[in-house]
Amino acid sequence: MSKGAGRLISPWEKFHGPNLGYIMEAYEAYLENQEVDPELVAMFQQWGPPAAGATDTTTENTSFTQTVAQGLSPDQLLKAVQAVKLADNIRSYGHLAADINPLENSEKDTKRMELSEYGLTEDDLKGLPSTFIIQNPPAHIKNALDAINHLKQVYTKSLAFELHHVHDQEEKNWLRNMVESEDYFPALTPEKQKEMLKRLAEVEGFENFIHRTFVGQKRFSIEGVDSLVPLLDEIISESVQSGAKTINIGMAHRGRLNVLAHVLGKPYEMIFAEFQHAPNKELVPSEGSIGINYGWTGDVKYHLGLDRQIKDENTIRARITLANNPSHLEFVDPVVVGYTRAAQEKRTEPGFPDQDPTSSFAILIHGDAAFPGQGIVAETLNLSQLRGYHTGGTIHIIANNMIGFTTESHDSRSTKYASDLAKGYEVPIVHVNADDPEAVLAAAHFATLYRKTFQKDFLIDLIGYRRYGHNEMDEPVATNPLMYNIIHKRPTVKNLYFDSLKQKGLVRDGELKQIDDSITQKLKEAYDKVPKHSEELDTEMRPPEIVEQGFPKIKTAVENGTLSQLNEDLLKWPEGFKVFNKLDKILRRRSKAYKEGKIDWAHAETLAFASIVSEGTPIRLTGQDSERGTFAHRHIVLHDSDNGKVFSPLHHLPTAKASFAVHNSPLSEMAVLGFEYGYNVFSPETLVLWEAQFGDFANSAQVMFDQFIAAGRAKWGQKSGLVMLLPHGYEGQGPEHSSARLERFLTLAAENNWTVANLSTAAQYFHILRRQALMLQKEEIRPLVIMTPKSLLRHPLATSSSQELTEGEFQPIVNQPGTGVKPDSVERILLGSGKVMIDVHDEMAKSEDNFDWLQVTRVEEIYPFPMKELSDLVSKFSNLKEIVWIQEEPKNMGAWNFAEPRLKELAPKGVEVKYVGRRRRSSTAEGDPVVHKKEQTRIVHEAISR
Numbered sequence: 001m002s003k004g005a006g007r008l009i010s011p012w013e014k015f016h017g018p019n020l021g022y023i024m025e026a027y028e029a030y031l032e033n034q035e036v037d038p039e040l041v042a043m044f045q046q047w048g049p050p051a052a053g054a055t056d057t058t059t060e061n062t063s064f065t066q067t068v069a070q071g072l073s074p075d076q077l078l079k080a081v082q083a084v085k086l087a088d089n090i091r092s093y094g095h096l097a098a099d100i101n102p103l104e105n106s107e108k109d110t111k112r113m114e115l116s117e118y119g120l121t122e123d124d125l126k127g128l129p130s131t132f133i134i135q136n137p138p139a140h141i142k143n144a145l146d147a148i149n150h151l152k153q154v155y156t157k158s159l160a161f162e163l164h165h166v167h168d169q170e171e172k173n174w175l176r177n178m179v180e181s182e183d184y185f186p187a188l189t190p191e192k193q194k195e196m197l198k199r200l201a202e203v204e205g206f207e208n209f210i211h212r213t214f215v216g217q218k219r220f221s222i223e224g225v226d227s228l229v230p231l232l233d234e235i236i237s238e239s240v241q242s243g244a245k246t247i248n249i250g251m252a253h254r255g256r257l258n259v260l261a262h263v264l265g266k267p268y269e270m271i272f273a274e275f276q277h278a279p280n281k282e283l284v285p286s287e288g289s290i291g292i293n294y295g296w297t298g299d300v301k302y303h304l305g306l307d308r309q310i311k312d313e314n315t316i317r318a319r320i321t322l323a324n325n326p327s328h329l330e331f332v333d334p335v336v337v338g339y340t341r342a343a344q345e346k347r348t349e350p351g352f353p354d355q356d357p358t359s360s361f362a363i364l365i366h367g368d369a370a371f372p373g374q375g376i377v378a379e380t381l382n383l384s385q386l387r388g389y390h391t392g393g394t395i396h397i398i399a400n401n402m403i404g405f406t407t408e409s410h411d412s413r414s415t416k417y418a419s420d421l422a423k424g425y426e427v428p429i430v431h432v433n434a435d436d437p438e439a440v441l442a443a444a445h446f447a448t449l450y451r452k453t454f455q456k457d458f459l460i461d462l463i464g465y466r467r468y469g470h471n472e473m474d475e476p477v478a479t480n481p482l483m484y485n486i487i488h489k490r491p492t493v494k495n496l497y498f499d500s501l502k503q504k505g506l507v508r509d510g511e512l513k514q515i516d517d518s519i520t521q522k523l524k525e526a527y528d529k530v531p532k533h534s535e536e537l538d539t540e541m542r543p544p545e546i547v548e549q550g551f552p553k554i555k556t557a558v559e560n561g562t563l564s565q566l567n568e569d570l571l572k573w574p575e576g577f578k579v580f581n582k583l584d585k586i587l588r589r590r591s592k593a594y595k596e597g598k599i600d601w602a603h604a605e606t607l608a609f610a611s612i613v614s615e616g617t618p619i620r621l622t623g624q625d626s627e628r629g630t631f632a633h634r635h636i637v638l639h640d641s642d643n644g645k646v647f648s649p650l651h652h653l654p655t656a657k658a659s660f661a662v663h664n665s666p667l668s669e670m671a672v673l674g675f676e677y678g679y680n681v682f683s684p685e686t687l688v689l690w691e692a693q694f695g696d697f698a699n700s701a702q703v704m705f706d707q708f709i710a711a712g713r714a715k716w717g718q719k720s721g722l723v724m725l726l727p728h729g730y731e732g733q734g735p736e737h738s739s740a741r742l743e744r745f746l747t748l749a750a751e752n753n754w755t756v757a758n759l760s761t762a763a764q765y766f767h768i769l770r771r772q773a774l775m776l777q778k779e780e781i782r783p784l785v786i787m788t789p790k791s792l793l794r795h796p797l798a799t800s801s802s803q804e805l806t807e808g809e810f811q812p813i814v815n816q817p818g819t820g821v822k823p824d825s826v827e828r829i830l831l832g833s834g835k836v837m838i839d840v841h842d843e844m845a846k847s848e849d850n851f852d853w854l855q856v857t858r859v860e861e862i863y864p865f866p867m868k869e870l871s872d873l874v875s876k877f878s879n880l881k882e883i884v885w886i887q888e889e890p891k892n893m894g895a896w897n898f899a900e901p902r903l904k905e906l907a908p909k910g911v912e913v914k915y916v917g918r919r920r921r922s923s924t925a926e927g928d929p930v931v932h933k934k935e936q937t938r939i940v941h942e943a944i945s946r
Contacts, residue, residue, distance in 0.1 A: 084133070245319065812869050
């Protein structure tokens with residue numbers, strides 16, 4: 001018999017819906033001492049010794065049907081098989097008959113649970129042992145009928161289960177045992193029940209007070225799923241008791257203010273101040289609350305997050321974070337999971353970081369329309385068991401209002417339940433009636449036990465309703481009259497629970513009013529502390545001075561002896577480790593390349609990484625092909641060509657003082673970028689890099705760029721030093737493999753919110769990476785967007801000397817050697833960035849023309865735009881006639897629209913500003929490589945011709 005988390009599982013259960021013929025054949029073989037499935041043998045042995053004469057199986061009279069032990073006749077065996085099918089269907093479909101919908105008055109689907117459907121009667125079941133249905137049943141279960149009735153009872157209450165899609169047998173056995181033993185119900189003392197009543201009263205009282213005090217203002221009320229707060233309380237409390245140090249929560253708007261107030265401890269007065277637009281920054285946070293940050297432009301109150309510390313006297317036991325969240329609902333999910341992975345990892349030693357999944361976990365609170373409706377949910381679920389992204393299990397909660405905005409469920413999803421998406425990821429699902437607080441606590445206990453045992457995701461579908469409309473300015477009866485007729489007549493969960501406790505004799509009339517009055521008084525006192533409404537708000541909303549002033553000068557060069565030794569250490573691998581021959585030769589060439597001054601892009605990057613971890617800054621790099629590099633250029637993870645074992649020299653540097661993590665990501669941009677952003681926000685000391693396979697694919701992550709990375713600091717005071725590597729360049733590969741949409745990042749550029757660079761040499765890349773790493777924990781830090789190359793990865797003109805790495809620094813602009821040497825002769829300054837400037841350099845080198853009249857300058861850092869450097873450059877040329885901007889991208893794309901007004905501001909009187917590039921286009925690039933080549937040649941020739 002198989003073991004499953006402390007109990008034996010009957011083969012009747014394991015082979016659910018068994019075939020009678022199979023059982024008969026197995027029993028015949030057992031009687032003949034033939035080899036039989038050991039689990040079936042164990043079951044046959046339970047039946048006792050064979051009847052007299054049973055060992056003779058040579059005649060029909062002594063066949064299996066005559067020899068079942070203990071008087072189990074063939075008819076009874078058939079009944080047993082049918083009883084097992086019934087039990088299996090109760091387990092699988094009991095949720096259809098469960099009391100999980102507080103508004104549901106229709107009849108439950110009980111057909112699969114009726115005995116007649118299986119040709120059974122109660123007497124049939126009374127004649128069968130209970131162990132056919134439940135192995136090791138509770139003491140009160142005497143036979144199969146008792147067992148079936150027990151299953152009906154446990155699977156159809158106000159807490160229901162969908163577990164059939166979990167394939168792992170150990171998990172399935174554990175889950176089934178928990179349900180059928182009801183061990184998931186925590187012990188509730190009268191004191192705990194009264195505490196829960198008070199908690200529900202606080203939740204409801206808070207909403208009622210706001211409803212009366214701030215009439216008609218949006219708050220996205222929690223009412224209808226009030227028990228979400230005690231649910232969170234229980235999950236957090238149990239997890240902290242089990243050793244969790246960090247709990248990260250992600251949720252959208254619904255109920256957010258209540259969760260901020262009661263789970264995160266945000267003072268009532270701070271919330272009230274936000275309602276009446278009064279200054280609240282001088283208000284004192286409540287004990288344990290930290291990190292109430294605001295950006296200079298801010299955000300609406302139901303988007304803001306908070307940190308809170310849980311303390312025992314002076315000891316901090318845990319940190320709870322509710323992540324800031326834009327209106328894009330579920331897009332916070334991967335950000336929070338990224339927080340959690342960062343909190344679990346220790347990055348102070350070389351190699352991959354050590355991870356402790358028990359130290360931190362995530363709770364994601366979803367909407368019932370958003371969970372199946374937004375693809376980011378599936379992307380995030382897919383991360384849960386991947387090596388580079390797993391966190392030991394997220395607890396998901398669907399705050400199920402049974403309505404999306406004004407859309408009813410049948411118009412918002414193609415599945416029965418909002419939770420059905422999770423089945424594809426084998427996530428156990430419990431549905432619980434939000435109006436049964438004790439069942440809700442049981443769901444919390446079940447979820448925390450499962451995560452602790454298996455370190456996997458778990459989902460609680462908290463089914464309630466929405467007492468008001470989508471927001472409090474709506475009239476929901478207009479679009480959902482039937483639902484709201486029921487809701488308006490239904491008592492709140494607080495009152496329902498009070499009545500339940502009253503029936504048990506645990507509370508008396510008048511007690512609830514005392515609780516309510518006390519809560520109302522506390523809310524009034526908080527409201528009285530709120531400053532008066534301010535009409536003199538800061539409409540300029542300027543960033544802090546330290547942000548406006550940008551990066552300070554910082555030394556990024558590495559001493560030659562140090563860098564030379566790192567270069568040699570990176571070319572060492574274990575004795576007997578066989579790198580693919582061709583790759584071995586390419587990598588070993590780096591020793592010579594360092595000395596000869598031919599360091600290419602990937603070489604410079606690896607040296608930058610090695611120097612950064614040697615200085616104690618951890619690194620995390622992910623992307624769809626980041627170990628090898630999309631263009632087979634990086635190879636920071638090596639594979640033994642004989643046995644497939646892997647080795648990364650960056651993990652074994654003698655000088656390394658921090659971890660280096662590199663992971664190939666799933667085929668996802670949105671969730672992976674969100675994860676890396678969250679990781680970086682929570683671990684600001686780590687250089688986190690995300691690399692798109694092609695920069696074009698960053699399109700799929702636009703919400704992360706728009707709502708989090710570009711604007712997070714201005715909205716929420718949320719700093720990030722995330723690096724985004726976006727391969728960009730026109731090489732005739734068509735519309736989806738040419739442009740990283742540089743123009744989008746420049747459109748979002750303001751207030752020094754990030755750096756946007758399009759680099760042309762390996763040394764520039766080396767220095768900008770090191771600059772980013774050295775600035776990580778300073779106030780000036782900001783994200784870094786780099787248009788990285790494809791063809792330039794190995795282009796001779798993009799290589800650099802070791803001296804440029806050991807003595808140089810990052811330059812916002814780079815003058816092309818050999819141009820502008822006679823300032824009085826220069827009539828045109830040609831400006832551009834990235835790969836097209838190498839094309840210009842290449843073409844000029846082939847030409848026999850004299851270019852004394854031309855100054856070619858590469859704008860390497862496009863934002864912040866290098867106004868001072870370019871102004872100094874322009875001032876050198878007294879006979880300047882024109883400033884020309886060249887780009888590969890169409891005129892309505894690329895950097896032209898961003899650069900044009902700035903160039904016109906720089907241009908002296910009488911100097912014309914011109915554009916050279918492709919015409920305006922609706923598509924980013926030509927699809928035909930021949931057409932591309934002709935057009936590219938035209939652009940370059942036009943730029944360098946008089």
